[in-house]
Amino acid sequence: MKAFILAAGRGERMRPLTDHTPKPLLMAGGKPLIVWHLERLAVAGFKEIVINHAHLGSLIEQTLGDGSQWGLHIQYSPEPPGALETAGGIATALPLLGDEPFLVVNGDVYCDVDFGRFSTLTVTNAHLVMVENPAHHTSGDFSLDGERVVYANGEQTLTYAGVGIFSPSFFASVQPGTIMKLRPLLDAAIAAGTLTGERFAGRWVDVGTPQRLAELDQELRNA
DSSP: OOEEEEEOOOOGGGTTGGGTSOGGGOEETTEEHHHHHHHHHHHTTOOEEEEEEOTTHHHHHHHHTTSGGGTOEEEEEEOOTTOOHHHHHHHHHHHHHOSSOEEEEETTEEEOOOGGGGGGOOOSSEEEEEEOOOTTOTTOSEEEETTEEEEOOSSSOBEEEEEEEEOGGGGTTSOTTOOOOSHHHHHHHHHHTOEEEEEOOSOEEEOOSHHHHHHHHHHHHHO
């Protein structure tokens, strides 16, 4: 199974930190955020990684190189200024991702998800990892009915963790180079009853503000 790391966002809420450093390269616990993912992916047995980028993307390539220092092979999917959003970015990178389901991880989250367990998961459409709603997103995104993802029911909601397994066919309707968010595709899958998911109870942080980055950095340094 290949892994795709989303790293093309501008990181507006992280400014001025992201004026000169792409968000995935911001430091937490002595290493860039994206390196935590790469290390965990390598330990989990992944070998092939695809990373998209736009804002200061050359710095990402210069910093990570071909991935050999982690025993990985990294390929890059450059996007135009402003990026293509999640679905557009993934659809554009499909030629690098192959014909089998692949793991997608947001480059601006920190988590201790066991990525290795997904390599044996059978996914025909899409499967989302969800977490308890963080303080900055108390309304959540979706609910779970067993393993089936349903629209948020108002009482037992969860937040999409930015980690999921997707079949290439999930993006068949998206033309490469198109700017498109992921949510419309997820909504269509929910309506069709084909979107599955699970709840993750481990450590997860949406590193969306300088304050949350500083808190995570302190936590990791004290670990």
